[in-house]
Amino acid sequence: MEAPEDLAQQVAKLLTIQPRGLCSDFDGTLSRIVPSPDEARIEPAIRDALARLARHLDVVAIVTGRSVDDVRRRVGLSDVIYIGNHGLERWERGEYLVEPQALAYVPHLADVAREFADRVQLPGINVELKRLSLSVHYRRALDPEAAARQIGPILEALASRYQLRLVRGRMVFELRPPLDRDKGSALAELVVRHGLRAVVFLGDDRTDLDAMRHLAQLREQGHVQALNIGVRNEEAPPELTTVADVLVDGVDGVASLLDRVDRLLSR
Numbered sequence: 138m139e140a141p142e143d144l145a146q147q148v149a150k151l152l153t154i155q156p157r158g159l160c161s162d163f164d165g166t167l168s169r170i171v172p173s174p175d176e177a178r179i180e181p182a183i184r185d186a187l188a189r190l191a192r193h194l195d196v197v198a199i200v201t202g203r204s205v206d207d208v209r210r211r212v213g214l215s216d217v218i219y220i221g222n223h224g225l226e227r228w229e230r231g232e233y234l235v236e237p238q239a240l241a242y243v244p245h246l247a248d249v250a251r252e253f254a255d256r257v258q259l260p261g262i263n264v265e266l267k268r269l270s271l272s273v274h275y276r277r278a279l280d281p282e283a284a285a286r287q288i289g290p291i292l293e294a295l296a297s298r299y300q301l302r303l304v305r306g307r308m309v310f311e312l313r314p315p316l317d318r319d320k321g322s323a324l325a326e327l328v329v330r331h332g333l334r335a336v337v338f339l340g341d342d343r344t345d346l347d348a349m350r351h352l353a354q355l356r357e358q359g360h361v362q363a364l365n366i367g368v369r370n371e372e373a374p375p376e377l378t379t380v381a382d383v384l385v386d387g388v389d390g391v392a393s394l395l396d397r398v399d400r401l402l403s404r
């Protein structure tokens with residue numbers, strides 16, 4: 138493990154190569170993990186650092202499973218690119234784009250949300266319809282693992298009936314359109330579209346591993362210089378340690394890293 142100051146220098150050095158981008162997950166990376174997803178707030182020091190970095194860098198992007206509307210509201214920076222619903226939609230400099238194939242599933246997802254709410258009335262289960270996907274959070278259930286065992290099969294049946302993909306995340310089940318989009322393909326598309334030559338990615342969860350693997354592949358092929366930064370927290374998947382190039386400790390580690398990188402780039 139490198140000393141944090143060395144990592145800031147390494148990141149700043151990488152980000153002297155142009156065009157350059159900083160891309161990050163939101164929950165657990167830029168915001169602390171909270172009992173209910175609706176309580177998540179961007180860490181103020183991180184928001185400040187991102188605002189400053191957006192002035193230096195060609196791209197500052199947030200890639201999340203949340204909807205674009207939701208994450209934009211929580212971050213509130215207009216020169217950041219927001220990629221939501223794991224790459225099915227994005228907001229970039231005032232323009233909103235959605236994957237056209239995903240739109241066909243919007244009514245299905247609403248039906249599933251209704252049907253699930255009718256069938257399952259467990260305390261602490263939170264259904265979040267994100268237009269292009271649906272999340273069922275069970276973090277607040279009295280016994281989360283028992284709740285997962287109970288609702289998992291119900292969601293599996295609904296997913297197959299409505300031709301949706303069921304993905305399991307951290308204390309959450311997600312239903313998505315069966316399209317081959319994930320954070321990895323979304324990040325690769327962003328790199329190509331902006332012709333990025335240097336990319337730093339930050340993430341803490343299973344879905345971020347897709348982005349890290351894609352980015353490592355682009356690096357191996359010689360398309361970009363890249364660094365995958367894993368954000369360590371109590372709930373990070375064990376593979377994060379091996380897939381990320383380097384680790385930082387939690388949201389506080391991210392805040393201090395971004396602040397140092399900005400100061401180094403401002404020199």
Ligand SMILES: [Mg+2]
Nearest residue numbers: 162164165342
């Ligand atoms: Mg996360």
